[in-house]
Each structure stands twice: as structure tokens, then as C-alpha cells.
Amino acid sequence: MEIAAVVILLLFTSFLTVGVVATVRTVRAVKRGVERTGLQARRMVEDTTLRARSIAQPGPAGRLAELRLSLRTSIVSTREALESEAASDPSLSEAMGLLTRLRSHAKQLDAELRLLEREPDRERLTARLPELEERTRRITHSADSLRWAAQDRARQFADDDLAALGRDIDVEAGALRHWTQAAPAPAAAPAPESKRLA
Known part of the structure; x- marks a missing residue:
């Protein structure tokens, strides 16, 4: 009886542990x-x-917004392109x-541009x-170069994979049509009965 109680207690503890681990992992995944x-x-x-801002604010303030947007767009699109191909x-x-x-240089420049958006001295x-x-x-040129190189490489x-696949398909198609390449010559028809008797 004591062994059965110990086994039940161990099973309960293991199920509880598995449940806690699963809950913690689920919570972490949801949080991420x-x-x-x-x-x-x-x-x-x-x-x-x-x-x-780049449209509504003329002058230097609008130009700062354009620079920040250009910087962010280039870095983010390059990161996404590289991450998708890196797998x-x-x-x-x-x-x-x-x-x-x-990206560290881009973050530093973006922070500087953000501070300058509040700069009251327009001449400076x-x-x-x-x-x-x-x-x-x-x-942005460096980021674009990395992105374009990754896209060209992919x-x-x-293209190389498609060319190799085309060659493999041609070989397989030829193998499937083997009868057209080595078809035996047709056998001579037997002579009619009347010619054989004569």
C-alpha cells in the first residue's frame, strides 16, 4: 500500500512539474x-x-525627419532580408x-537626429x-549594399538550383522514354500461304 502511495505521489509530482514547465514556457512565448x-x-x-513631419514641416526640421526615416527604412529592410536568407x-x-x-552607427545617428529635432537654433x-x-x-548606402548583395546571392x-533541376528533369524524361531510343526493328512478316506452296 505504501508503494502505491509513493508511485501515485511521484506521478502527481511529475505531472505537476510538467504542467509548471509548460505554463512557464507558454507565458514566456506569449510575452515575447x-x-x-x-x-x-x-x-x-x-x-x-x-x-x-517630413511632409508637414518645411526646412531643416522636415529634412531631419526624412533622414531619420531613410535611415530606419534602410536598416530595417536590410536586417529583414539578411535574417530571412540566413536560415x-x-x-x-x-x-x-x-x-x-x-546598426550601432545608425542608432547613434538616429539619436543625434532625434535630439536635433528639438534644437531651437535653426541656423546651427x-x-x-x-x-x-x-x-x-x-x-544607408552600406546597408543597401549588404541587402542587394544578399538578394543577388539568393x-x-x-537560378543555379533551377538549372540543375532542369538538367535532372531532362535526364529523367530521357530515361522514362527509353523505348524511343532503343526500339527493336520490326520483324519480317511471314510469307502468304499461297507463295509458300508454289
Whole structure:
């Protein structure tokens, strides 16, 4: 009787442990999903705000919004492109490392641009714009280069794979039609009965 009680207690404890572990994992997964959705929503709101500012605010303030939007769009689209291709192409890990370094420069520049949006001295802001535009151009050009290279690489792999698949299909189609290549010669028809008797 004591053994049965111990076994039941062990089973109950193991089921309880499995339930707790499953609950904790589910809560963590939901939390990550909520954080990811919140981050995407914030990013969308910020991008929409920057678009509105770039249109509605003329002069340096509008130009700062354009620079921030250009910077963010380029970095985010490059990150998404590299991450989507990295699963099937491990050689993109070095490109991901370079993008990580580039993102730190982009974050620093974005923070600087955000601070300058509140700058009351318009002359100082106007004087800083050429340098800020050049830095933004360099970062976005580098990000775009990484993205385009990854896209070209993926397209080349797809083209190579499609060409190899076409060759394999041609070989298989030829093998399936083997009778057309080695068809035996038709046998001579037997002579009619009357000719054989004559």
C-alpha cells in the first residue's frame, strides 16, 4: 500500500512539474509575442510620424525627419532580408555581423537626429545638415549594399538550383522514354500461304 502511495505521489509530482514547465514556457512565448507586436506597433507609429513631419514641416526640421526615416527604412529592410536568407545560407553570418556594427552607427545617428529635432537654433541646425546628410547617406548606402548583395546571392542560388533541376528533369524524361531510343526493328512478316506452296 505504501508503494502505491509513493508511485501515485511521484506521478502527481511529475505531472505537476510538467504542467509548471509548460505554463512557464507558454507565458514566456506569449510575452515575447506581445513585446514583438508592441515593438512593431511602435516602429509603425514612429515611421508614420516621421513621414508626416517630413511632409508637414518645411526646412531643416522636415529634412531631419526624412533622414531619420531613410535611415530606419534602410536598416530595417536590410536586417529583414539578411535574417530571412540566413536560415538557408549560413555564409551570411559575417554579413549579419557587419550589419550589427552598422546598426550601432545608425542608432547613434538616429539619436543625434532625434535630439536635433528639438534644437531651437535653426541656423546651427542648417549648418549641421550637410554633415548629417552625408553620414546618413554613407550608412544607408552600406546597408543597401549588404541587402542587394544578399538578394543577388539568393537569386543566383535559385537560378543555379533551377538549372540543375532542369538538367535532372531532362535526364529523367530521357530515361522514362527509353523505348524511343532503343526500339527493336520490326520483324519480317511471314510469307502468304499461297507463295509458300508454289
